[in-house]
Every structure is written in C-alpha cells, then in structure tokens.
Amino acid sequence: MPEESASPSYSTIKETVAALMPELESELVELVRIPSIATEGFPSKPLFEAHDLIVSLLEKSGVTKIEKLEITGKTAPVIIATVPGPAGSPTVLMYSHYDVVPADDIELWDSPPFEPTRRDGAIYGRGTADSKANVIGMIGALRVFDGKPPVTVKLVIEGQEEFGSPFDNYPPEAPELFAADAMVIADVGSVRPGSPTLTVALRGSAQVIVELATLGADKHNGLYGGAAPDARLALIRALASLHDDNGDVAVDGLLREPWTGSSYTEDEFRTLAEIRDGLPLLGTGGIGERIWSGPAITVTGIDAPPVDGAVNAVASTARAVINLRVHPRQPATEAQAALVRHLEALRPFGLALTVTAGETGDGFAATEGGPAFDAALSALSQSWGEPAGLMAGGGSIPLVMALDTAVPTAEKLLFGATDGYANIHGPNERVLLDELEKAVVAKALFFQEYAHTFEGKK
Structure with missing residues (x-):
C-alpha cells in the first residue's frame, strides 16, 4: 500500500x-x-x-x-x-x-x-x-x-x-x-x-458430583428388589428433579433473562444440533435465552453397567457428574451453590445424597x-x-x-x-x-x- x-x-x-x-x-x-x-x-x-x-x-x-x-x-x-x-x-x-x-x-x-x-x-x-x-x-x-x-x-x-x-x-x-x-x-x-x-x-461453568451408597454390595433383585433401597433408582429420581416437564431448569437461584440480540432460528438450531425429525426442543423461550442467557444442566457422566451383559441386581452405589452452564453475569460459585442446595435438600425414597462441588469458571x-x-x-x-x-x-x-x-x-x-x-x-x-x-x-x-x-x- x-x-x-x-x-x-x-x-x-x-x-x-x-x-x-x-x-x-x-x-x-x-x-x-x-x-x-x-x-x-x-x-x-x-x-x-x-x-x-x-x-x-x-x-x-x-x-x-x-x-x-x-x-x-x-x-x-x-x-x-x-x-x-x-x-x-x-x-x-x-x-x-x-x-x-x-x-x-x-x-x-x-x-x-x-x-x-x-x-x-x-x-x-x-x-x-x-x-x-x-x-x-x-x-x-x-x-x-x-x-x-x-x-x-x-x-x-x-x-x-x-x-x-x-x-x-x-x-x-x-x-x-x-x-x-x-x-x-x-x-x-x-x-x-x-x-x-x-x-x-x-456463559460460565460449574461441576457438581452427586452420589449415594445404600447397600454393602449389589444384591440379587429377585430376592431383594422392591424393598432394598436401589441407589441407581434414587439417583435417577434426583436427577429428574433438575428440570420441569417442559425441559426448563427447575433449580431456584439460577439467573435467566430473555436474549434480545441475534440468534439462531429454530430451524437453524435443529439443523446444527442434528435433532431427529419430529422431536421437540427442550425448554421454553427463545433459542438465545435457552443456550446463552439462561442456565443449562447436563448429566455428563453416570456410573452404570452397560445394557449388554447387565446383571439382575439392586445397585448398592450410584454416582453422576453434572455440568451447569451459568448466565454470563452470575458468579459460577453462586450458581453452583444453588445447585448443591437443591440436591442436598432432596430425599429420593427417603435417601440423602452426598453432593460435592467441583471446578467453576465465571462467565x-x-x-x-x-x-x-x-x-x-x-x-x-x-x-x-x-x-x-x-x-x-x-x-x-x-x-x-x-x-x-x-x-x-x-x-x-x-x-x-x-x-x-x-x-x-x-x-x-x-x-x-x-x-x-x-x-x-x-x-x-x-x-x-x-x-x-x-x-x-x-
């Protein structure tokens, strides 16, 4: 030039x-x-x-x-x-x-x-x-x-x-x-x-591990199922409480606001996410609100035996790791604490959960x-x-x-x-x-x- x-x-x-x-x-x-x-x-x-x-x-x-x-x-x-x-x-x-x-x-x-x-x-x-x-x-x-x-x-x-x-x-x-x-x-x-x-x-990010132990060892479900506390069933019930029937996050204390900027259309989002035809999206509100200016909770790992070769047993222990995506302006530790409170307050089938806070990163x-x-x-x-x-x-x-x-x-x-x-x-x-x-x-x-x-x- x-x-x-x-x-x-x-x-x-x-x-x-x-x-x-x-x-x-x-x-x-x-x-x-x-x-x-x-x-x-x-x-x-x-x-x-x-x-x-x-x-x-x-x-x-x-x-x-x-x-x-x-x-x-x-x-x-x-x-x-x-x-x-x-x-x-x-x-x-x-x-x-x-x-x-x-x-x-x-x-x-x-x-x-x-x-x-x-x-x-x-x-x-x-x-x-x-x-x-x-x-x-x-x-x-x-x-x-x-x-x-x-x-x-x-x-x-x-x-x-x-x-x-x-x-x-x-x-x-x-x-x-x-x-x-x-x-x-x-x-x-x-x-x-x-x-x-x-x-x-x-968005920010926070990890939480939730677990419980109910039996000294896995037990035959034909002999003990129906009365012995199944750790895996209790954990699944607890995890199900994290969202309402629409798929919106149901944990108090997490910031969510409408998104007013540019965003994907629903058709674009379906294409990008490769969602199978005919299936609904999770949650309510605009796409931007769901994926950017609101929280998202994902179970990123759960201890469970594979379907192939599964054993007929009542689970004695269960564990899952949860990833929480946090509103850009909410401190990740604050949001993580809200999720921990929610989980610790639960008593699925009368059982208490052990909840451990993991890493956080602010948005x-x-x-x-x-x-x-x-x-x-x-x-x-x-x-x-x-x-x-x-x-x-x-x-x-x-x-x-x-x-x-x-x-x-x-x-x-x-x-x-x-x-x-x-x-x-x-x-x-x-x-x-x-x-x-x-x-x-x-x-x-x-x-x-x-x-x-x-x-x-x-």
Whole structure:
C-alpha cells in the first residue's frame, strides 16, 4: 500500500485484502497441514512446528519484536509480538491459538482432516475454523498496513487452548504484559455466514458430583428388589428433579433473562444440533435465552453397567457428574451453590445424597458502547455490508476471564472468521474463504476506526 495512504478508504482496504487472499489461503493450508494437537497421547513436535511457522509468517509481515513465553508446566510456547503504532495511538491486543482438537471419527470426514482441501468456496480440515483461520486473519490485517498499523498491536497466540493450560491463569500474574486499551479475542465468529456478529457474552461453568451408597454390595433383585433401597433408582429420581416437564431448569437461584440480540432460528438450531425429525426442543423461550442467557444442566457422566451383559441386581452405589452452564453475569460459585442446595435438600425414597462441588469458571459479559465497541460494530457492518448483530457463546473461553481480571479497563471484543456452521470440533470442519476475507477487512477497518475514535476523545 502506498505510504501516503495513512487512512485508506474502505474500498482501498477491500481491494488490498482481495489481493492478499491467495497468499493468505496458501499460508492457511500450510498451517492446517500441521497436526498441532496439545493433549496427552499426541506428539509435541507439531506444536512447535506450528509455532515456528507462525513466527515466520509474522516476520514476513514486518513484525520484528517477537517473544516466546514459556510457563512452568507442560504447555506449548505462547507467541507474544508487538507492532508499534504511531505515537499516542491506542493499543489493541489480539488473541488466538494454534492448537487443535484431535480429528476423531475419521470415517465421517469427506477428506483427510490434516490434508486441507478446497471445495465449494471453503477450506476443509481440522483447525481451519478453530482457530487457524483467525491466526491468519490477524496476520492479514497487519499486511494491509504493510506491518505499520494505525494502532499499536499486541499479538498473543498460544498453543494449548483446547485442553487447558497454565496460560489460562497467567495474565493476572503479569498484567503489564497484556496492558491494552482494547482486546480482540479472535476465537469466535458470526452466527451464520453473511451475518456479521460481535460476541458480547460467554456463559460460565460449574461441576457438581452427586452420589449415594445404600447397600454393602449389589444384591440379587429377585430376592431383594422392591424393598432394598436401589441407589441407581434414587439417583435417577434426583436427577429428574433438575428440570420441569417442559425441559426448563427447575433449580431456584439460577439467573435467566430473555436474549434480545441475534440468534439462531429454530430451524437453524435443529439443523446444527442434528435433532431427529419430529422431536421437540427442550425448554421454553427463545433459542438465545435457552443456550446463552439462561442456565443449562447436563448429566455428563453416570456410573452404570452397560445394557449388554447387565446383571439382575439392586445397585448398592450410584454416582453422576453434572455440568451447569451459568448466565454470563452470575458468579459460577453462586450458581453452583444453588445447585448443591437443591440436591442436598432432596430425599429420593427417603435417601440423602452426598453432593460435592467441583471446578467453576465465571462467565463474561462485555461492556457495550465504548469507543472500541462502536468501532468494531462499524467495521463489521462495513465489511459484510449488513448491520452487525450481537450474540453470546454457550461455551467458556477461560483466557477471556483471565484477561478481564488482568486488564479490567480494556474493552473486550470477540469476533472472527468462523461461523455457526463451521462444525468446529466435528468432522468436516471448514472455514469459508469469503468469511475469512471479510474478517481480515473488518480487523483492518477496526484498527483504523478505533485509532480515529481514540484520537478524537483525547
């Protein structure tokens, strides 16, 4: 881009990104080929290969200040890079990750997961959408300005997001390293292709284990069934109390509110969730209220013998683990305590339950209406040519909460190149190249608009 174009127009940025796309696509393919899985049982070498490739791409983009952050414990290196902007410009921290989940169910993939394949305007492969396209999108935005953006950019790109990492809790220990005026968390995307969306909330999470023991050992149900207290039956009765007849959560003390932003239609949700024809959805209210601004309770594990080979016996013990998804603004420990109270108050068939509180993680609710928030909405709307909507995420991103604790004054913005149909963590994961291109344009426009807004408020 010519040096005299300090404030390129939207059309100039769009043309520049279009010219960059063949190279960005090639680099995305190269990155997706690397099976950078950061969990037990998989080799660590690919993680370092992905790290080194990203460093080389940053260097190619004119980034000279690149550091490797290594934290005590088994974790892949975190890339910390800084691209200085003009004197007095705001600082924007951009986050994403280069690790991926394993590609299970290989037979369900239409093409090998680590042999990225282009078809129907998309790149298919594990990690395309979650979240290597977002890494490439950040690099593309820097190239729009020849590595000299109108804001100071800090890049934080880690390699162990998917399975937990010491880095999840690190930012509050070194807040100066993450100091910024605004943060762009590029580990999300739009509600659907063609609909630009800013994610403004994430639900929290809490675990609870419930169990009971009623007999010294399992007993023959022909001899003892009907009078001996069956631990499994009692546990099932207790678990059934967690929802009403509509499928709504029936635990007092859990926050739920209507969702007024963008959301899936019921037909979209049925398609995405692969719900069998003719079956009802759980709960009442809008889809957004059920999956984002209200609680959800799932029994994620239960000790029980398999149907094949089952023995005719009264169960002497039973145990289940419950996952509670929490309204973004409700403290997870508060919600967990409400669930514990509910379970401890039950007496299924007169039996007391043993309830143990497990891990918790708070949700996140962004501050809306700040200069970075307004600049992001404008950038998304211009890039997609449609008014940007607001959505939430049902899953947690622990690092967002850690960054919010470390730098509470920074505006947190969540947007990226993926979309609700990308099938992240599933077979045939893909990213649409058109969405990636628009995301690069949006990031570049955001840099520019935020710099102007920030300057105007000085």
